């Protein structure tokens with residue numbers, strides 16, 4: 001699929017991050033091939049968000065490197081960020097702008113032609129079924145609406161690589177289906193997607209590559225079939241992470 005010497009879509013090498021005594025990400029190496037739909041899974045606190053934040057240049061690692069299509073995100077941030085589309089944390093979006101204003105402002109900040117910004121914003125708002133909310137303040141959006149406008153922000157400049165931390169969290173089933181279609185279209189057009197999720201069925205349905213992270217380390221990574229090893233992703237996940245999923249009981253329920 002990829003030319004042998006073409007850089008990977010995303011290459012993480014020896015990434016490490018500590019917060020005080022806590023090692024959040026511990027020597028993470030990951031190669032995300034071009035054109036892949038890559039799922040990142042792991043228990044709560046595994047280090048997914050921290051890894052993805054370092055991968056896109058939002059959080060400086062203690063050590064290690066991250067390159068996007070061959071551009072180092074710290075040494076060559078403008079080139080890296082031009083080809084990257086990142087789902088912003090919905091809470092960090094400017095709250096006192098309307099959805100339409102937000103897209104207009106960020107599009108111009110990206111250096112896009114105003115006519116292109118207008119056309120793309122209108123199309124994104126329409127496809128994401130947000131036309132009625134376009135004139136309302138982001139502060140008044142529901143959690144799912146913020147997630148959708150954040151996705152529009154990630155897509156607006158036409159990136160080559162999308163990095164999405166839990167893009168389906170809090171969105172309704174119809175919107176989730178719309179987002180799946182948009183992401184499939186992005187892959188068909190030659191783009192690469194890496195996204196984190198806790199929903200194994202979704203990852204199995206969408207992804208061709210997966211990595212399982214636990215305690216800040218990569219437990220397994222490769223094609224979906226390699227990681228599953230003949231089981232469901234749920235089973236492989238429980239095996240790799242070493243947790244029992246069906247034994248949680250509260251003592252006072254029995255009395």
Ligand SMILES: Nc1ncnc2c1ncn2[C@@H]1O[C@H](COP(=O)(O)OP(=O)(O)OP(=O)(O)O)[C@@H](O)[C@H]1O
Pocket residue numbers: 019022023024042043044045046047048049050051
């Ligand atoms: N800013 C921070 N300060 C202190 N500790 C942090 C900070 N950010 C993350 N951590 C810790 O680092 C570890 C990894 O957190 P991270 O958010 O990357 O996990 P995650 O896999 O995304 O979890 P979840 O699935 O619950 O979203 C956790 O133990 C978390 O408490």
